[in-house]
Amino acid sequence: MPSDYRFSSRDAVVCRGVGKTWAPDTPRAHLALTGIDLDIRPGEFVVLLGPSGCGKSTLLYLIAGLEDATEGVINFFGDPVEGPSSDRSLIFQESSLYPWLTVWENVAFGLSIRGASREERRAAALEALREVGLVSAMDKRPDELSGGMRQRVAVARALAMRPKVLLMDEPFAALDVQTRQKMQDFLQDVWRESGASVLFVTHHIDEAVALSDRVVVFTSRPGRIKTIVENPLPRPRDPFSPEAEALRRQLTALLRDEVDRAFAEQEGMGD
Amino acid sequence: MAEIAPDQGRARGASLRARLRPTFIAPDRLRAGLRSVGWTIASLGLFALIWEFCWLMGWSDPKLLPPPHIFLGDIPNQIQFFNTATRWAVGVSQAEAPSGLQSLVTTVLSTMARVIAGLVIASVLAVSVGVLARYFRLFDRLTMPTIMLLSSVSPIAWLPVAVFLFGIGNGPAVFMVVIALFFHMVLATVTHIDNVPVNLIHVARTMGATKRQVYLRVIIPAILPAMLMVLRLNLFGAWMVVLVAETTGVGHGLGQIIMLARNTFNPSLVFFTIALIGALGFLTDYALRILQRRLLYWLPEKGTRHAL
Ligand SMILES: Nc1ncnc2c1ncn2[C@@H]1O[C@H](COP(=O)(O)OP(=O)(O)OP(=O)(O)O)[C@@H](O)[C@H]1O
Numbered sequence: 001m002p003s004d005y006r007f008s009s010r011d012a013v014v015c016r017g018v019g020k021t022w023a024p025d026t027p028r029a030h031l032a033l034t035g036i037d038l039d040i041r042p043g044e045f046v047v048l049l050g051p052s053g054c055g056k057s058t059l060l061y062l063i064a065g066l067e068d069a070t071e072g073v074i075n076f077f078g079d080p081v082e083g084p085s086s087d088r089s090l091i092f093q094e095s096s097l098y099p100w101l102t103v104w105e106n107v108a109f110g111l112s113i114r115g116a117s118r119e120e121r122r123a124a125a126l127e128a129l130r131e132v133g134l135v136s137a138m139d140k141r142p143d144e145l146s147g148g149m150r151q152r153v154a155v156a157r158a159l160a161m162r163p164k165v166l167l168m169d170e171p172f173a174a175l176d177v178q179t180r181q182k183m184q185d186f187l188q189d190v191w192r193e194s195g196a197s198v199l200f201v202t203h204h205i206d207e208a209v210a211l212s213d214r215v216v217v218f219t220s221r222p223g224r225i226k227t228i229v230e231n232p233l234p235r236p237r238d239p240f241s242p243e244a245e246a247l248r249r250q251l252t253a254l255l256r257d258e259v260d261r262a263f264a265e266q267e268g269m270g271d
Numbered sequence: 272m273a274e275i276a277p278d279q280g281r282a283r284g285a286s287l288r289a290r291l292r293p294t295f296i297a298p299d300r301l302r303a304g305l306r307s308v309g310w311t312i313a314s315l316g317l318f319a320l321i322w323e324f325c326w327l328m329g330w331s332d333p334k335l336l337p338p339p340h341i342f343l344g345d346i347p348n349q350i351q352f353f354n355t356a357t358r359w360a361v362g363v364s365q366a367e368a369p370s371g372l373q374s375l376v377t378t379v380l381s382t383m384a385r386v387i388a389g390l391v392i393a394s395v396l397a398v399s400v401g402v403l404a405r406y407f408r409l410f411d412r413l414t415m416p417t418i419m420l421l422s423s424v425s426p427i428a429w430l431p432v433a434v435f436l437f438g439i440g441n442g443p444a445v446f447m448v449v450i451a452l453f454f455h456m457v458l459a460t461v462t463h464i465d466n467v468p469v470n471l472i473h474v475a476r477t478m479g480a481t482k483r484q485v486y487l488r489v490i491i492p493a494i495l496p497a498m499l500m501v502l503r504l505n506l507f508g509a510w511m512v513v514l515v516a517e518t519t520g521v522g523h524g525l526g527q528i529i530m531l532a533r534n535t536f537n538p539s540l541v542f543f544t545i546a547l548i549g550a551l552g553f554l555t556d557y558a559l560r561i562l563q564r565r566l567l568y569w570l571p572e573k574g575t576r577h578a579l
C-alpha cells in the first residue's frame with residue numbers, strides 16, 4: 001500500500017493511516033481498526049469483506065463523520081472529514097425509518113431538515129421513490145411494508161440527498177435469499193443512475209462477487225487491510241461463469257484464514 | 272404534539288385533527304369493546320358475589336365489611352356526607368346547603384381536577400428536565416444526583432412540606448401529586464431517551480440535522496409512546512397520593528370523605544368511596560388510553576398479547 005500523504009481530488013474518499021480506538025483513555029479502550037489506506041474513486045463500487053468484529057462498521061462511521069478517527073486522516077473530495085454531511089449517506093442493516101412518518105415523509109426527511117417547502121419535499125420524495133419503484137407506497141407507514149420494501153425506502157431516502165458516496169452496512173443481510181438477489185439487481189441500477197460511489201459491507205461472498213469493482217478484505221481484529229482484490233467480471237454478470245467461480249474461491253480462501261484467526265482469538269479470550 | 276415536526280406544519284396539523292375527530296366505530300371494534308365491557312362486569316360481579324356469599328354465610332360482619340348490596344343500597348343515606356357545608360361552613364343551615372348529589376359531583380370534580388392538574392404539571396416539568404439533562408451535560412451533572420436521591424423519598428414525607436409551602440387548600444394537594452410523580456418521570460424520560468435506537472439518530476445526523484433538530488424531530492417522537500405509557504402508570508400513583516394530600520383539609524375532596532368515614536366509623540361510606548375512586552381511576556385511565564391511541568397513530572396494534 002502506498003502511504004503517501006498527497007491527496008488527489010479525483011478520489012471521492014481517501015483514507016491514510018486511519019485507525020480507531022474505542023473508549024480511549026479508559027480501561028475498556030480497544031483498537032478496532034488501524035493503518036487503513038484506501039482510495040475510493042468517484043462512481044466506484046467497493047465491497048468490504050472481513051470477519052465479524054474487524055471494524056467494517058467502524059470504518060463506515062468514520063467516513064460518515066459520525067465518529068472521529070483516532071489515527072490518520074480521511075479526505076472527501078479533497079477536504080478533511082470533520083463531521084457528518086448529506087454528501088455521505090449511511091444505510092443500515094435493519095430498517096432505520098422513522099415509524100411516525102409516512103414513506104414519503106421519511107424520504108423527504110433530509111430535505112425537511114434543510115427547511116425545504118412541502119411542495120419541494122413532495123416532488124423530491126416522489127422522484128426518489130420512482131427511482132426505487134415505490135411510488136405507490138408513498139402514503140403508507142414503514143410498519144406496513146415488507147423488509148425489502150423498507151430497505152428500498154431507506155435507499156430512496158439516501159438518494160433524495162443526492163449523495164456522492166453511499167455507505168451501506170450489510171443493508172440486505174436481514175432479507176431472504178430471493179429478495180436479496182432482487183435488491184442486488186436494484187442496487188446496481190440505482191448505483192449506475194446516480195453515479196455515486198458505494199462502499200458496501202457484506203458477509204456474503206456471492207454479494208461481493210455480484211456487486212463489486214473491488215473487494216477489500218480485512219484481517220481479524222484489529223482490522224487492517226489484508227488485500228484488495230480487483231473484480232474483473234464484465235457487467236451484467238453471470239454468477240455461474242467460471243471466472244465468477246474462481247473469484248468466489250479466492251475470496252473464500254482469503255476470508256477463511258481470517259475467520260479462523262478471529263475464532264481462535266475469541267476462544268482465547270474465553271479463558 | 273404539532274411541536275414534534277414544526278416545519279411539517281400545516282399538513283400534519285390537518286391530518287392530526289382528522290385523527291382526533293371522532294370516527295364511526297367499525298363493527299368488529301364495537302364487538303371487541305362490548306366483549307371487554309362484558310368481562311369487566313363479569314370480573315366485578317364475581318368479586319361482589321364472593322363478598323355477598325361470605326356475608327350470607329355469616330363469615331363477614333356487615334357492620335365492618337358491609338357487602339355491596341348494603342353499602343350501595345345505602346347511597347341515599349350516605350350521600351349527605353359529601354355535603355361538606357354541614358361540617359365546615361358554620362352558620363349555613365342544612366336547607367340552604369347544596370343537595371347530596373350536587374355535593375357528590377363537586378367533591379368528585381375537585382379531586383379529579385387536582386389529579387389532572389398534578390399530572391399535567393408533573394409531566395411537563397419532568398419531560399422538560401429529562402430532555403434538558405440529556406441536552407446539556409452541565410445541567411445533567413448538577414440536577415441528576417439530587418433527583419436520584421429524592422426519588423426514593425416517599426411522597427408522604429413531603430406532606431408537611433406541602434403544608435409549609437402552600438398552607439391548606441388546592442395548593443398542597445396538587446403539589447403532592449406533582450412531587451409524587453416528578454422524580455420517577457424524570458428518570459423514565461432520561462432512560463427512554465437513552466434507549467432511542469442509535470441508528471435513528473445517526474440517520475438524522477448524516478442528513479445534517481443539528482442537535483436541536485435531532486431532539487425535536489427524532490428523540491421526542493421516538494420516546495412519545497413510552498412516555499404516554501409512563502403517564503398512564505403514574506395516573507394511578509396520582510390517584511393514590513391525592514387522597515392522602517386531601518386529608519390536610521381542602522374543602523371538597525374524596526380524601527376528606529375517607530377521613531370522615533374513618534373518624535365516624537362508617538364502613539358503608541368507606542366502601543362507597545372506594546368504589547367511586549375505583550370507577551374514577553378506571554375512567555381516567557380509559558380517557559388516557561384513547562388519547563394514547565389517537566396520538567400514537569403510527570403504532571401497529573400488535574404486541575406480546577397479540578402474538579400469543
Ligand atoms: N460504539 C462503540 N463503542 C465501543 N466499541 C465499539 C463501538 N462500536 C464498535 N465497537 C467495537 O469495535 C470493534 C469493531 O466493531 P465493528 O462493529 O466495526 O465490527 P464489524 O466488522 O462491523 O462487525 P460485524 O461484521 O459483526 O458487523 C468491535 O470489537 C466492537 O466491539
Ligand SMILES: [Mg+2]
Pocket residue numbers: 056057058169
Ligand atoms: Mg458491522
